Amino acid sequence: xxxxxxxxxxxxxxxxxxxxxxxxxxxxxxxxxxxxxxxxxxxxxxxxxxxxxxxxxxxxxxxxxxxxxxxxxxxxxxxxxxxxxxxxxxxxxxxxxxxxxxxxxxxxxxxxxxxxxxxxxxxxxxxxxxxxxxxxxxxxxxxxxxxxxxxxxxxxxxxxxxxxxxxxxxxxxxxxxxxxxxxxxxxxxxxxxxxxxxx
Ligand SMILES: [Cu+2]
Numbered sequence: 001x002x003x004x005x006x007x008x009x010x011x012x013x014x015x016x017x018x019x020x021x022x023x024x025x026x027x028x029x030x031x032x033x034x035x036x037x038x039x040x041x042x043x044x045x046x047x048x049x050x051x052x053x054x055x056x057x058x059x060x061x062x063x064x065x066x067x068x069x070x071x072x073x074x075x076x077x078x079x080x081x082x083x084x085x086x087x088x089x090x091x092x093x094x095x096x097x098x099x100x101x102x103x104x105x106x107x108x109x110x111x112x113x114x115x116x117x118x119x120x121x122x123x124x125x126x127x128x129x130x131x132x133x134x135x136x137x138x139x140x141x142x143x144x145x146x147x148x149x150x151x152x153x154x155x156x157x158x159x160x161x162x163x164x165x166x167x168x169x170x171x172x173x174x175x176x177x178x179x180x181x182x183x184x185x186x187x188x189x190x191x192x193x194x195x196x197x198x199x
Contacts, residue, residue: 013063014032015031015032015061015157016030016031016032016033017029017030017031017076017077017078017080017155018030018033019080019153027153028153028154029145029150029153029154029155030154031061031155031157032060032061033060034058034060034061035153035154035197036058036061036144036154036155036156036157036197036199037057037058037154037197037198038057038058038197038198038199039055039057039194039198040183040187040194040198041180041183041184041187042055042057043055043180044062044140044158044160045139045140045166045170045176046176046177046180048140048160048163048166048167049166049167049170049173049176052163052164054140054160054163058157058158061156061157061158062157062158062159062160063157063158063159063160064160064163065135065159065160065161065162066162066163066164067135068135068136068138068162068165069134069135069136070134070135071132071133071134072132072133072134072135072159073096073130073131073132074093074130074131074132074143075103075128075129075130076123076128076129076130076131077102077103077123077127077128077129078123078126078127079102079126080125080126081125081126082125083122083123083124083125083127084122084123084145084146084147084150084155085120085121085122085123085145085146085147086120086121086122086123086129086131086143086144086145086146087119087120087142087143087144087145087146088119088120088131088133088141088142088143089119089141089142089143090137090139090141090159090161091119091133091137091141092117092118092119092133093117093118093119093121093131093132093133094115094116094117094131094132094133095111095115095116095117095118095121095129095130095131096110096111096112096115096130096131096132097109097110097111097128097129097130098121098122098123098124098127098128098129098130099124099127099128100124100125100126100127100128101126101127101128102128103128103130108128108130110130120146135161135162137161137162137169138161138162138163138165138166138168138169139161139162139166139169139170140158140159140160140161140166141158141159141161142156142157142158142199143156143157143158143159144156144157144199151197151199152196152197152199153196153197154196154197155197156197156199
């Protein structure tokens, strides 16, 4: 694995974390105005396999990572005084920094010497968490808060990693196709309706 470095402090994509309720006082989390809502009948991985495209629902909550063996740095922070255990599928990530207040590029100290490796790490209440991973695993990977009801309320996004290589790494596409077909049949029989983000 290439060594970690953090020489570039340019932030290329930003999502604002907010929470809002409707008239019935039902609350959802939003990332830059979109609450994640998956569609079980149109899963990302199946769409990438079938036609090389990503479904457009929750469209701006999909981060495209086409280049392999690049380091991806993610800063999760929120002034809202609630902690969020941030969980990533498809990778362990390195925990580079965490604390209260806000991350300041060039000023907040990053731990690049043997940092802890986890698939979940806590963003403290009204604080920040900086993590990094290397793109070495093509797929569609969720990152979401692991508080069950926050996830249910849409606190999630997807990384689309190495999209052009996904089909060659999903060995058993038959299982995927058959499972999705079975799901659609079951929905048709039962009339199941999705009531939350689906994550
Ligand atoms: Cu949360």
